[in-house]
Amino acid sequence: MNKNSFIYLRGCKHAAFTVFCVEEGQKSYYDPQFNVKVPYSSGQQVKRSIMGKLNEVLNVEPSPTEFYFDVDKKGALKEGEVLSSCDPHYVDQLLGGWMRTPKGGKEKAVKRRSPLSISAMTPLHPLLASVPKENISFDRSDRPNVHKVVVRDANGNVLTDEQVSIFLNGSDRSLYRKWIPDNTRATGLFVYDVAIDLRRLFCVPTNQLEPEITSDMVETLKSDGWKVVNTVFGECLLMPKEQREKIIPAIADALIDWHITSNQARTFSLMETLSIAISDNANTLAAAIRAKLIDGDNDSKPKAKPIIDEHAGAATYVTLPCASYIVTETESADALDKAKQDLVNRMLTFDYENQL
Known part of the structure; x- marks a missing residue:
């Protein structure tokens, strides 16, 4: 013992x-x-x-x-x-x-608590x-000829370069920087x-009343050399x-x-x-x-x-x-x-x- x-x-x-x-x-x-x-x-x-x-x-x-997704009646x-x-x-x-x-209850639930x-x-x-805390920025102001800036009005319409220039008149704001404040x-x-x-x-219980593995997996493990041992948790299969x-x-x-x-x-x-x-x-x-x-x-x-x-x-x-x-x-x-x-x-x- x-x-x-x-x-x-x-x-x-x-x-x-x-x-x-x-x-x-x-x-x-x-x-x-x-x-x-x-x-x-x-x-x-x-x-x-x-x-x-x-x-x-x-x-x-x-x-x-396996990641499952459902499509509802509205197509979402x-x-x-x-x-x-x-x-x-x-x-x-x-x-x-x-x-x-699994959803629907057609398959028996299995669960194992980590050792x-x-x-x-x-x-x-x-x-x-x-x-x-620190303030950080996403800065591309060094290559304004490479990167593209798009400005939209309240209705989502894209402003022309002339309209953007008028809008920014008198402002020192850069459109090639994104300020991200208060980063912890x-x-x-x-x-x-x-x-x-x-x-x-290294043990997995074989009890099927509160199963950690399915009955099919029990047989698979036995065929792979896992040994039947008795523990305080009942009969278990032990890894070789x-x-x-x-x-x-x-x-x-x-x-x-x-x-x-x-x-x-x-x-x-x-x-x-x-x-x-x-x-x-x-x-x-x-x-x-x-x-x-x-x-x-x-x-x-x-x-x-x-x-x-x-x-x-x-x-x-x-x-x-x-x-x-x-x-x-x-x-x-x-x-x-x-x-x-x-x-x-x-x-x-x-x-x-x-x-x-």
């Missing part, structure tokens, strides 16, 4: 003047205790970045997704279901989870991150947390050992080396990893990588001091860039390699075949 069924990881990253963006710029929330607005990256965005890195390390295609196109393949042969499905609930619980990436402390950026020290449920990492041992190092790489580089991010930042803490006790992570509030002198505002504590009960790994932001004497060039190996060893030593 396995004593420790979970691995907990906390990572600390530095972000410099970047944007964790989906639609309308930098996401932020208000911290009521310190009365500041702070930037963050959602857990969904972090998870997507980790899954993308996992596929990249393994050099495999992401799992296919409306959003329908988005259905996952629900196939554990795809690593991003096995580790990322899935849900398939990786991934937090949002939030400031190490509200006072150690900020949301600065994210800067500071950020942390993200991951919990790995080793009991479910040789496949697990190939995937485990990729998981370690993805959990530590991920970056937000998808179409959900703008303004590139290295987002360098400063420190990693790993433990089988979640409480030790918050102590290993933390901040300490320091009262201000007289009327000055309080400050926060970032701390890496190697005696808090977690295994900590400190990179060279960390010394630029946090006082430490144990930084090393191979810190991330050691952290990855720690994760690999913990995942390899878990007895997946004999969980009970």
Whole structure:
């Protein structure tokens, strides 16, 4: 029987003047205790970045997704279901989870909760991150002979060059620049947390009352060498050992080396990893990588001091860039390699075949 069924990881990253963006710029929330607005990256965005890195390390295609649309009686196109393949042969499905609930109820719904619980990436402390603003422009004024300007009146009619000239008379406005004011950026020290449920990492339950996979997929997995094992979740199918041992190092790489580089991010930042803490006790992570509030002198505002504590009960790994932001004497060039190996060893030593 396995004593420790979970691995907990906390990572600390530095972000410099970047944007964790989906639609309308930098996401932020208000911290009521310190009365500041702070930037963050959602857990969904972090998870997507980790899954993308996992596929990249393994050099495999992401799992296919079906996008359904419906045409209503007026001929308008409306959003329908988005259905996952629900196939554990795809690593991003096995580790990322899935849900398939087709419209109409003719097909049985299947859903799998991810064995990786991934937090949002939030400031190490509200006072150690900020949301600065800047005004930017889309400027093509250096080549007015190349680019075209179209001015329309209130009825949508295009004005002639002479009409535009009259309209702009007395104005210094340039029609070759688009001003985009108040663009927010994210800067500071950020942390993200991951919990790995080793009991479910490579196992898929066969129960058809609350199914994670269809009965047809059960038979397919068995024919592909997946082994029947008993767990606290009932009868499960376990991925073959040789496949697990190939995937485990990729998981370690993805959990530590991920970056937000998808179409959900703008303004590139290295987002360098400063420190990693790993433990089988979640409480030790918050102590290993933390901040300490320091009262201000007289009327000055309080400050926060970032701390890496190697005696808090977690295994900590400190990179060279960390010394630029946090006082430490144990930084090393191979810190991330050691952290990855720690994760690999913990995942390899878990007895997946004999969980009970």
